[in-house]
Amino acid sequence: MNILGIETSCDETSAAVLGGGKVLSNVVSSQRCHTDFGGVVPELASREHERLIVSIVEAAITEANIAKNDLDVIAATAGPGLIGAVMVGLCFAEGLAWALGKPFVPVNHVEAHIFSPFISDEAGHCEPKGDFVSLTVSGGHTLLSVVRQSLDYEVIGRTIDDAAGEAFDKTGKMLGLGYPAGPVIDRLAKSGDPAFHRFPRALTASSQTSKSYRGNFDFSFSGLKTSVRTWLEGHDAEYAQEHLADLAASIQSAIVEVLVEKTIAAALLYKVNAISVAGGVSANSGLRSAMQTACDKHGLDLFIPAPAYSTDNAAMIATMARLMLERGKYRPEMNSYGVAPFA
Ligand code: KG4
Ligand code: ZN
Missing domain, CATH: 3.30.420.40 (ATPase, nucleotide binding domain)
Structure with a gap:
């Protein structure tokens, strides 16, 4: 066909x-x-x-x-x-x-x-065989879903404000990185220090009491945006420019940490053996490596489509x-x- x-x-x-x-x-x-x-x-x-x-x-x-x-x-x-x-x-x-x-x-x-993850091409493919948790992160969407092989799926979390890709693009815009800023932040972050500044990780275990966090798989990135703006207003432009790579790495780690923490927590709660990451932001090298490390730690298989299909x-x-x-x-x-x- x-x-x-x-x-x-x-x-x-x-x-x-x-x-x-x-x-x-x-x-x-x-x-x-x-x-x-x-x-x-x-x-x-x-x-x-x-x-x-x-x-x-x-x-x-x-x-x-x-x-x-x-x-x-x-x-x-x-x-x-x-x-x-x-x-x-x-x-x-x-x-x-x-x-x-x-x-x-x-x-x-x-x-x-x-x-x-079910896309198949000349290079072959490897798709999840059982139920899996899908993190779908793009410029317009941030969704965490539990997916069944029957094609039924349940969305268990979504962003309550900005999408993950928007968080990259809008903070990158404040840093003067053009549009879309996600790939530029990714590249700059490779030579930056993620511990340079701790930007907020909203709706995570570290930002909530454990009671209110439990079972909350929603995301929020608008506070990160405000926090980056506040940081830029409080420092002179030359200093910010000198530390562009450090700022990129700090922003990226704030976004990536939230995405990884919630996805792994969902996989453990719903007892699936695999995770997939899809959408434009899944091209992010920091997200790919942090998710792989976390999956290895918990014995979960990770499926991320090739960048051309992300x-x-x-x-x-x-x-x-x-x-x-x-x-x-x-x-x-x-x-x-x-x-x-x-x-
Ligand atoms: O899935 P996609 O192509 O389009 C939408 O449906 O939105 O995703 C585009 C988003 C943009 O926000 C872009 O900045 C982000 O994906 N993106 C990245 C990277 N490559 C694309 N974000 C972070 N790191 C990347 N390497
Ligand atoms: Zn899309």
């Missing part, structure tokens, strides 16, 4: 083709037009998707070395995301499916991140569609124009 996946929920225009369950192509174009604005401008994002969607889809089909008519299923992100941006990919995908007479599968973007990409959308079809989660009424799958 050949599945075309399309992703346009934020600032990546992406199309991918799966053949026999494996990624045959995954073309991603990241929009550069937002850099000067310090965040994604929704209207610019939609227009850029509209400009690129045809060529990106054509590139994915060409790279997969198949003909358009060999596509069996068309899938696209149907939300959540920036609504104008989502609509570009969604309408394009539904239109293409209708024109080709193929079924259309709408995919939830966050679910696609959660199930991204940030927004269409391979995860096509893979989610594959899982929905294989595991009975696709309902014909999802297909708004009524083409039955595999009639």
Whole structure:
């Protein structure tokens, strides 16, 4: 079965083709037009998707070395995301499916991140075999879920304010690191001292009485943002510049420590044997190594998709569609124009 996946929920225009369950192509174009604005401008994002969607889809089909008519299923992100941006990919995908007479599968973007450890490509893959705890951390989401092989999952924690990626991006913006600042903080942190300044770790065991912490898997990063602003206001710009790497390392360790502590606590409470980390922030090298160390300590398997599948990409959308079809989660009424799958 050949599945075309399309992703346009934020600032990546992406199309991918799966053949026999494996990624045959995954073309991603990241929009550069937002850099000067310090965040994604929704209207610019939609227009850029509209400009690129045809060529990106054509590139994915060409790279997969198949003909358009060999596509069996068309899938696209149907939300959540920036609504104008989502609509570009969604309408394009539904239109293409209708024109080709193929079924259309709408995919939830966050679910696609959660199930991204199931992406399989030439390099093979290794997916969780039993239930697992998923930490999904991106620019828009911070979710802790207990995931079942049946594709059912329970969200046990989420951010009550900023997402983890936003915490990187907004504190990085205060340090003058541009957008997105996550990868820059990651790079700078490698040569910085994480103990330079202790920024707050909200809603963790160390910040709460053990009674109120127990079972609270929610996250909060807005206090970190305020704390970084207060630190910058209290020190002169030259000193801050001299210690840029130390500040980056201190911010990163505050975010990473919270993410690792809660994810491990959830895995132990729900008695699963594996953890997965997905979403753009899972590309963070500090998070990857700290989570690996913690998993080793507790005898847990760790699954983190390759960096190309961590940030927004269409391979995860096509893979989610594959899982929905294989595991009975696709309902014909999802297909708004009524083409039955595999009639
Ligand atoms: O999943 P994603 O590509 O898009 C959303 O759905 O939001 O995630 C983007 C987020 C941004 O906030 C970006 O700064 C962050 O992921 N990010 C990182 C790294 N690479 C991307 N954050 C920290 N370290 C990184 N290496
Ligand atoms: Zn995403």
